[in-house]
Amino acid sequence: MINHCKSSLLNDVSKQSTMADIAKRFSQNPLLSPKDLQPSAKGLHIACLLNPGVFRFNGKVWLLVRVAERPEQSEVHVSFPILTATGETTIMEIALDDSDLIATDARVVRYKGVDYLTTLSHLRLLCSDDGVAFYEPEGYKKLFGNGPLQTFGIEDCRVTFLEDKYYLTFTAVSDSGVGVGMRTTTNWKDFKNYGMILPPHNKDVAIFEEKIKGKYYALHRPSSVDIGGNYIWIAESPDGEHWGNHKCIIKTRGGMWDSGRVGAGAAPIKTEKGWLEIYHGATKEHRYCLGAVLLDLQDPSKVIARTKDPIMEPTEAYETTGFFGHVVFTNGHVVDGDIITIYYGAADEFVCGAKFSIREIYAAMGV
Ligand code: MAN
Numbered sequence: 001m002i003n004h005c006k007s008s009l010l011n012d013v014s015k016q017s018t019m020a021d022i023a024k025r026f027s028q029n030p031l032l033s034p035k036d037l038q039p040s041a042k043g044l045h046i047a048c049l050l051n052p053g054v055f056r057f058n059g060k061v062w063l064l065v066r067v068a069e070r071p072e073q074s075e076v077h078v079s080f081p082i083l084t085a086t087g088e089t090t091i092m093e094i095a096l097d098d099s100d101l102i103a104t105d106a107r108v109v110r111y112k113g114v115d116y117l118t119t120l121s122h123l124r125l126l127c128s129d130d131g132v133a134f135y136e137p138e139g140y141k142k143l144f145g146n147g148p149l150q151t152f153g154i155e156d157c158r159v160t161f162l163e164d165k166y167y168l169t170f171t172a173v174s175d176s177g178v179g180v181g182m183r184t185t186t187n188w189k190d191f192k193n194y195g196m197i198l199p200p201h202n203k204d205v206a207i208f209e210e211k212i213k214g215k216y217y218a219l220h221r222p223s224s225v226d227i228g229g230n231y232i233w234i235a236e237s238p239d240g241e242h243w244g245n246h247k248c249i250i251k252t253r254g255g256m257w258d259s260g261r262v263g264a265g266a267a268p269i270k271t272e273k274g275w276l277e278i279y280h281g282a283t284k285e286h287r288y289c290l291g292a293v294l295l296d297l298q299d300p301s302k303v304i305a306r307t308k309d310p311i312m313e314p315t316e317a318y319e320t321t322g323f324f325g326h327v328v329f330t331n332g333h334v335v336d337g338d339i340i341t342i343y344y345g346a347a348d349e350f351v352c353g354a355k356f357s358i359r360e361i362y363a364a365m366g367v
Contacts, residue, residue, distance in 0.1 A: 020309035030350030050345030053159035054332025068119035204263035219264035230261035322347025
C-alpha cells in the first residue's frame, strides 16, 4: 500500500490555526466514496472520488467527478495505469525495493528520473434531484484522456456555463507535463475538443460565466520555478480559447495557511460587491484549506478583498484521513441567493458537500 497520512507537523499546524471555519458541512458527508461506483475497466479499482465540477442541467444538480483508478496494490509493487496516445490502458509495475523508485507522496512517484501519477483519472457524470443523493444516469459517456498530452489522465474539471454552452476546463497530465485541456458541450452527449489551451505548467482554470466588456476572462495557475511561485493569474480572451494579457493577481502569503500554493476554485460568483472567488491555499506540507477573494466587477484583475483566515479547514475525520489527508479542495458549486453550496474533495478520496453564506464570507473579508 502506498501511504497516506501526514506527519505530526500537520497536527501542530492544526493546533495553531485560528479555526475561522465558517462552512456548514452536510450531515450526510461523505456524499460519495470510491466503493459507490464501478471501476471503468476490469483489473482496476477506484482509489479516489474527488474534486467534482458542478453545474445545473435539466432541473438537476450534476457533478463531473474525478475518478482516480489503479490496480489493487500488492505488498511488493507499486502499479498504476497509463493511457497510450491512442487510448489503450497499459499498467506500469515497479518493485517497491527498486532503488530507482522514489515513492514518498501518495499521488506521485519518481522512477528513473521520470515522474508518474499513482492513479489514472477520468471524469464521470452523476446527477441528483436534491443535491445530496447522486447517481450515475443512463446514456452519458465517461470522459477519458485523449491524445498524447492526456496519457496520465484528466483531473479537477471546472464547468462554466456561458451563453448556452458549458466550458469544461481540466488538468491534462502526461509525461510532457501538467497543462489545461478544454472541451465544450451543450447537451453533455456531444463534445468539442480544443486540446490543450494553456501549456505546462498550468492548472486550476476557471472561466468567468459572463463576458466583461466583450471579453472572456479566466483565472489560471501557472507554476514558476526558481523565481515566482504558485500564484493565481487572470487572462482575457476574444473567443474563450486563446488567452492573453496575463496578470498575476493573488500570491501566496509567507507564514500563513496559503504560504505554499494558491489556485482558483470554480467560476467566480457575480455579487453586488464584486466577483467572489473561493480558492484553495496550501502550506508547503500540503495542508489544503479554502479562502475567498473579491475581484472588481468591471476590472477583475483588481483584488478588492481577501480573507485572512481560511473559511474552511480540514477538520473532520473524512478530511484529515484518506488517500491524501488534510485536504479540502473545491472546484464546483451551485448558488441560490445568499447560499453557495460547494462540493469538495476531502482527503483526495471522498466527495462531500458544504454551504456558505455569502454575507458571512463578506464579513470574514471585512467588506
Ligand atoms: C493538487 C491537485 C488536486 C489535489 C490536491 C491535494 O492541487 O492534484 O487534485 O486535490 O493537490 O492533493
